[in-house]
Amino acid sequence: MRQGLSSTVNDKLKHIGHTELEIQNNKMSELSELYQQVILDHNKKPRNFRKLETANHTAEGYNPLCGDQLTVYLSLEDDAVRDIAFEGSGCAISKAAASMMTQAVKGKSKQEAEKLFNEFHRMVTGELDEEIEANSLGNLIIFAGVRDFPVRVKCASLPWHTMHAALQNEGIISTE
Ligand code: ZN
Numbered sequence: 453m454r455q456g457l458s459s460t461v462n463d464k465l466k467h468i469g470h471t472e473l474e475i476q477n478n479k480m481s482e483l484s485e486l487y488q489q490v491i492l493d494h495n496k497k498p499r500n501f502r503k504l505e506t507a508n509h510t511a512e513g514y515n516p517l518c519g520d521q522l523t524v525y526l527s528l529e530d531d532a533v534r535d536i537a538f539e540g541s542g543c544a545i546s547k548a549a550a551s552m553m554t555q556a557v558k559g560k561s562k563q564e565a566e567k568l569f570n571e572f573h574r575m576v577t578g579e580l581d582e583e584i585e586a587n588s589l590g591n592l593i594i595f596a597g598v599r600d601f602p603v604r605v606k607c608a609s610l611p612w613h614t615m616h617a618a619l620q621n622e623g624i625i626s627t628e
Contacts, residue, residue, distance in 0.1 A: 487594045494548035499555055504537040513540075513614030515606045515627045520546035522611060526618045531562045536615070543607055549595060550611035556592055562619055564588070569616045576605050 504525035514521045522540025526533060536554045540547075553572075557565045571587045574580035578599045582589055598604040606627040617625045 484597070487597060490591070490594055491544055491548040494551040495544040498538075498547055498551040500537040500558070501539065501551065502537050503539055504535055506535060507537075509618040509621060511614050511617035511622060512624045513610045513617065513627075514625070515542070515546065515610045517603060517627065518543055518546065518607050520607055520610050522546070522550055522614060524550075524611065524614045524618045526615070528562065528619070533557050533560050533562070533565055538611065538614075542610075545595075545598065545604055545607040546610055549608045552592060552595075553611045553615055556590065557615060565619060566616065568592075569612045572612050573609055575599070576608050 503523075504527060506527045507525035509526040509528050510523060512521070512523050520540070520542030522538050522542065525537045525539075527535040536558050538550045538554060540550070542550075556568055560568070568588060571580060571589055572592055572595070575582050575587075575589060575593070575596055576598050580587065582593045582596055595608045598608045610627055613625055613627065617623065
């Protein structure tokens, strides 16, 4: 099921390449529509949304600005993320970002997970141009658009900050 979704997204992302000219002409509706579809799908059916009983690392994250809150459960074994899950409530962006974060990080080494956190954070804050700089973000680039909406940057990055805090055993974090 996970593979099915990924290939659908990849197909759509390939298609986006052809619409680059349209985007430059400020016809962003098609692109936004795709992004919204993926985000709404993850919001409606969040992946890995449960308490992970085998977790040996957990952290809680809060974004008081929007009211997003989540707990990230992580099972770290031999420096690899064997399993990851989350619980919480918040806006569609934060929930979709958390859902896609768990998919992206599952099975990765601690180092790879931290690298993705770094790339994602730099992308949503506008430091990384995903079109120019080589990166491992894959379908996570659908969150690039939030950098135009400063209030939403924290919604999208909260799950990643919380995952990072879980890896570092930091416990509780807040975006404020
Ligand atoms: Zn939010």
